[in-house]
């Protein structure tokens with residue numbers, strides 16, 4: 001049994017460096033239903049390690065298919081984690097007072113990493129394994145620029161070259177993210193780009209394309225597939241990426257114990273699903289092993305609502321249809337989401353592991369318009385001081401909604417929310433919100449994109 005802290009105003013729950021987890025938690029070991037196989041796009045048959053070898057180092061392929069509950073974190077990765085881990089857990093006393101809620105709100109804050117988000121948790125691991133297996137250069141995509149910054153940072157630590165295909169909408173909205181990546185040593189191009197066959201094909205049909213994560217992934221995969229010195233790296237969706245993020249939830253479990261509370265609700269935003277998985281999988285694992293049940297909510301944008309309005313089907317991870325087929329909630333790989341400011345949430349699909357849990361009823365999902373997300377982020381900034389990334393703003397919206405509902409019912413529930421990044425490079429979006437020119441976009445199903453879902457036996 002844990003006890004409440006002696007000081008009821010304690011605000012930060014901080015772990016020492018020796019509490020950085022020693023293993024990642026693999027939820028596959030505890031899943032209530034087995035995951036669906038990943039299929040080869042040509043044959044429709046389950047893929048094997050050899051199919052993935054041109055793109056990823058073998059250590060990551062091994063993690064992708066592992067059923068071990070714990071996977072040891074290599075010491076050089078833990079050592080790099082020391083630069084910013086363990087990340088702090090905060091009790092949002094001031095926000096609670098502003099909302100006048102009986103709810104207790106805790107937030108795990110990943111925005112204090114060097115790159116500004118949770119993304120280095122996997123970028124460091126991926127850079128390490130690539131270096132270990134002799135990779136010289138990594139190609140990747142980035143939406144908001146957070147993932148590209150994280151990989152550029154991690155690659156600098158392990159002396160690797162990086163080429164980043166940055167979604168055109170974000171490239172134009174966030175020049176400082178590009179400069180940050182270049183400062184770390186990466187080379188960055190707007191996607192669709194003239195540098196790949198796929199990029200050139202998209203530009204031929206749509207010279208003004210705002211791009212999408214799906215298009216940028218195709219470009220980065222093509223780049224890696226045709227060069228011997230280059231591997232591909234993905235910042236979300238895949239099992240091994242979600243795995244690396246579980247340091248977040250493992251620390252949070254320990255920090256909630258320091259606070260002497262158990263969350264009733266665990267909330268996180270979900271683009272490809274890695275930040276959501278990072279916080280929630282260790283909690284869900286406890287439930288699956290016979291422990292306490294939590295309400296777990298994934299928050300996505302109304303403009304790309306894969307979990308709430310998509311179909312659960314096999315689909316490509318990218319728009320160029322180069323990737324293997326995975327079973328996931330999808331809006332169709334040809335769907336191009338409107339250019340909302342939460343670039344990291346502009347994705348047509350969702351991680352297969354997160355999709356499986358949604359389909360099985362273990363987690364809930366809610367979709368939020370960006371205007372309401374920014375309203376919550378501004379309230380949060382004025383109460384707690386942190387200016388959140390637009391992606392994280394979606395999560396704080398739902399946390400505030402739940403705390404407000406608790407006020408109406410008088411329930412004293414405990415809310416834990418993962419705040420994945422800071423918004424210091426997103427101030428143009430805040431300005432739009434503040435001057436009333438921020439637009440909301442309704443999702444209209446793209447029937448052609450849904451009709452072109454691959455047919456799988």
Ligand SMILES: Cc1ncc(COP(=O)(O)O)c(C=O)c1O
Pocket residue numbers: 117118143144145146147235236237269270271272273274275276343344345389391392420421422
């Ligand atoms: C700050 C931030 N939060 C959340 C996300 C969403 O990605 P994921 O669902 O993989 O965590 C991103 C993606 O770029 C991001 O930059």
